Amino acid sequence: YYEQLQQSERLKMVGQLTAAVAHEIRNPITVVRGFLQLFKEDDSFDDSKKSKFNLMIDELNTVEQIISQFLTLSKPNGDQRLEKVDVKDVLQSVTGLLHSYAMLSDNQIDIKVEEDCFISINKIEFKQLLINIIKNALEASDVGKSVSVIANRNNNFIEIMITDEGSGMSEAEVKSLGTPFYSLKSNGTGLGLMICFNIVEKYGGEIYYNSSKGKGTTVTIRFLSESGGIYND
Ligand code: ADP
Ligand code: MG
Numbered sequence: 001y002y003e004q005l006q007q008s009e010r011l012k013m014v015g016q017l018t019a020a021v022a023h024e025i026r027n028p029i030t031v032v033r034g035f036l037q038l039f040k041e042d043d044s045f046d047d048s049k050k051s052k053f054n055l056m057i058d059e060l061n062t063v064e065q066i067i068s069q070f071l072t073l074s075k076p077n078g079d080q081r082l083e084k085v086d087v088k089d090v091l092q093s094v095t096g097l098l099h100s101y102a103m104l105s106d107n108q109i110d111i112k113v114e115e116d117c118f119i120s121i122n123k124i125e126f127k128q129l130l131i132n133i134i135k136n137a138l139e140a141s142d143v144g145k146s147v148s149v150i151a152n153r154n155n156n157f158i159e160i161m162i163t164d165e166g167s168g169m170s171e172a173e174v175k176s177l178g179t180p181f182y183s184l185k186s187n188g189t190g191l192g193l194m195i196c197f198n199i200v201e202k203y204g205g206e207i208y209y210n211s212s213k214g215k216g217t218t219v220t221i222r223f224l225s226e227s228g229g230i231y232n233d
Contacts, residue, residue: 018191022067025063025067026064026067029060029063029064032060033057033060033061036053036056036057036060037053037057039053040053040054040057062100080122081122081123082120082121082122083120083121083122083123084118084119084120084226084227085118085119085120085121085123085126085226086117086118087113087117087118087119087151087158087160088113088114088115088117088151090123090126090127090130091111091113091130091149091151091160092111092113093127094127094130094131094134095109095111095134095149097131098131098134098135098138101135101138102138102147105138105141105142105143105144106143106144107138107141107143107144107145107146107147108145108146108147109134109138109146109147109148109149110146110147110148110149111148111149111150111151112148112149112150112151113149113150113151114151114152114153116153116227117151117152117153117158117225118158118225118226118227119158119203119223119224119225119226120203120224120226121203121223122203125199125202125203126199128195128196128199129195129196129199129200129221130160132192132193132195132196133162133196133219133221134147134149134162135192136192136193137162137163137164137166137217137219138164139166139185140164140166140167140168140216140217141164141165141166142165142166145164145165145166146165147162147163147164148161148162148163149161149162149163150163153225154222156224156225157222157223157224157225158222158223158224158225159220159221159222160220160221160222161218161219161220161221162218162219162221163216163217163218163219164216164217165215165216166216166217167213167214167216168211168212168213168214168215168216168217169209169211169213169217170213173211174209174211177193177197177209178193178194178196178197179194180194200221203223204223204224205221205222205223205224206220206221206222207219207220207221207222208220208222
């Protein structure tokens with residue numbers, strides 16, 4: 001019990017630290033973007049330079065998006081509303097967001113979602129969960145490979161499966177998932193899955209990793225179906 005308490009205190013601290021770091025990064029970005037905006041409107045720069053300023057502004061916006069979506073742990077006072085969420089809608093929006101990220105390494109995201117998959121969850125956290133898992137799948141994938149995302153209704157549950165043909169993991173590596181700061185990436189934070197596991201647990205869901213070194217990984221996420229139940233269908 002004591003250990004659990006300690007762990008949850010530690011997680012809270014990590015969350016606060018992360019939020020603080022994200023905040024500190026946002027301020028300089030705002031300053032740089034402000035200058036770029038000024039340059040963009042300054043006629044002493046030619047059009048070719050101005051279009052590059054636009055690109056730079058876009059990239060900064062992407063950085064901001066990444067910060068909010070990958071690093072912000074749900075704040076206690078933030079939007080905690082539960083909604084009946086359409087899994088198809090969210091998956092389409094998430095894969096849309098990750099499209100340009102996938103294109104960088106010529107990866108594809110294929111989604112196959114059954115109609116009428118609803119779960120009761122906070123939409124922002126659900127998005128955060130899916131973005132983290134799909135992003136990991138993309139990062140594990142070699143150039144040109146696809147990541148598949150399948151969502152089905154299975155009795156009273158909605159099952160979402162994210163499969164990559166990437167590097168895969170050993171049993172010991174799978175066991176380490178979700179440990180704060182565990183990352184094998186040179187630019188990783190090792191916070192993504194910790195956040196994901198927290199979200200899944202918070203909404204009474206389940207998450208499983210099935211991985212084989214050198215072959216790839218399937219992540220299965222399961223939530224109680226909102227409209228499901230023995231009295232429906
Ligand atoms: P980060 O992505 O910042 O490294 P995560 O918590 O998201 O942090 O992931 C932790 C580690 O788990 C990754 O560094 C990677 O080694 C491993 N991992 C997660 N998902 C996959 C996957 N689909 N395939 C292979 N390794 C993975
Ligand atoms: Mg990650």
